[in-house]
Amino acid sequence: xxxxxxxxxxxxxxxxxxxxxxxxxxxxxxxxxxxxxxxxxxxxxxxxxxxxxxxxxxxxxxxxxxxxxxxxxxxxxxxxxxxxxxxxxxxxxxxxxxxxxxxxxxxxxxxxxxx
Numbered sequence: 001x002x003x004x005x006x007x008x009x010x011x012x013x014x015x016x017x018x019x020x021x022x023x024x025x026x027x028x029x030x031x032x033x034x035x036x037x038x039x040x041x042x043x044x045x046x047x048x049x050x051x052x053x054x055x056x057x058x059x060x061x062x063x064x065x066x067x068x069x070x071x072x073x074x075x076x077x078x079x080x081x082x083x084x085x086x087x088x089x090x091x092x093x094x095x096x097x098x099x100x101x102x103x104x105x106x107x108x109x110x111x112x113x114x115x
């Protein structure tokens with residue numbers, strides 16, 4: 001069964017731009033190799049954390065939205081846990097309302113860029 005998921009992960013702020021992109025590409029590859037289709041990707045950049053994590057007060061936030069079979073999420077989260085560059089992650093399954101909201105949000109962003 002294919003579901004739609006959204007995952008947000010925070011990478012350590014000590015990474016260079018290249019290292020950050022490399023980490024994101026690695027996780028996207030984990031998804032596609034396990035049968036996922038990436039629907040949307042957003043780099044939210046360096047943001048202040050609500051509270052320090054591993055003595056860090058900022059992190060690079062990244063969002064991936066994808067359609068995948070359920071076991072794909074386990075494989076992705078295993079890679080998040082094994083990678084010392086990831087300081088936090090959260091993946092959740094989108095229901096039909098969340099999918100509609102995500103599509104609307106994306107089209108609004110696209111419209112903003114075009115204006």
